Amino acid sequence: DAKTTQPTSMDCAEGRAANLPCNHSTISGNEYVYWYRQIHSQGPQYIIHGLKNNETNEMASLIITEDRKSSTLILPHATLRDTAVYYCIVRVGGSDSWGKLQFGAGTQVVVTP
Amino acid sequence: KAGVTQTPRYLIKTRGQQVTLSCSPISGHRSVSWYQQTPGQGLQFLFEYFSETQRNKGNFPGRFSGRQFSNSRSEMNVSTLELGDSALYLCASSTGAQETQYFGPGTRLLVL
Numbered sequence: 001d002a003k004t005t006q007p008t009s010m011d012c013a014e015g016r017a018a019n020l021p022c023n024h025s026t027i028s029g030n031e032y033v034y035w036y037r038q039i040h041s042q043g044p045q046y047i048i049h050g051l052k053n054n055e056t057n058e059m060a061s062l063i064i065t066e067d068r069k070s071s072t073l074i075l076p077h078a079t080l081r082d083t084a085v086y087y088c089i090v091r092v093g094g095s096d097s098w099g100k101l102q103f104g105a106g107t108q109v110v111v112t113p
Numbered sequence: 114k115a116g117v118t119q120t121p122r123y124l125i126k127t128r129g130q131q132v133t134l135s136c137s138p139i140s141g142h143r144s145v146s147w148y149q150q151t152p153g154q155g156l157q158f159l160f161e162y163f164s165e166t167q168r169n170k171g172n173f174p175g176r177f178s179g180r181q182f183s184n185s186r187s188e189m190n191v192s193t194l195e196l197g198d199s200a201l202y203l204c205a206s207s208t209g210a211q212e213t214q215y216f217g218p219g220t221r222l223l224v225l
Binding site: 041043045046049095096098100 | 117144145146148155156157158160161162163168169171201203205207210211213214215216217218219221
């Protein structure tokens with residue numbers, strides 16, 4: 001799987017948009033970008049994923065650059081409950097990756113009042 | 114739909130014992146993956162099962178094993194427990210091996 005680079009931590013004010021960057025400069029054409037988050041000691045929660053186009057759901061928006069070498073997860077109106085570790089994962093097809101997500105260290109996001 | 118459930122949620126064992134953890138996937142999901150999470154190593158992939166067959170395996174010793182039943186429920190077993198096996202064990206289910214995974218709450222294992 002292509003590796004990802006994320007900032008170690010970032011703070012965000014409650015009610016403001018949180019923009020979480022992720023670099024994946026070695027991504028290949030068939031690799032999806034996934035975002036999960038993990039609130040302390042809970043199981044990771046799926047947020048959103050995309051291949052080429054920008055995606056939006058009820059939780060967040062995913063912006064992928066045209067060259068696909070980086071992406072940004074946007075939480076439009078951060079709340080205190082959005083405090084979590086956010087993981088950006090690039091996932092490739094093929095039997096070696098069946099059922100496997102390769103987690104990095106993620107970004108610790110702290111939303112402050 | 115009910116989410117992924119894992120039992121038990123907490124477990125304390127002593128070195129040398131064995132342990133079995135259970136995972137019930139989301140209804141209709143046939144792929145179940147297991148992960149180990151520790152402060153030092155982060156989230157690491159253990160193995161994946163689909164239709165009762167292990168199709169992928171991470172880099173863990175043979176003490177870690179699993180199985181999947183015909184109803185897609187899965188169990189993982191760790192034999193001869195070591196202190197380093199203390200971790201949060203997570204399972205995730207999906208409709209297929211390359212589809213979106215949804216995680217359970219995890220089982221926290223403490224080995225004394």
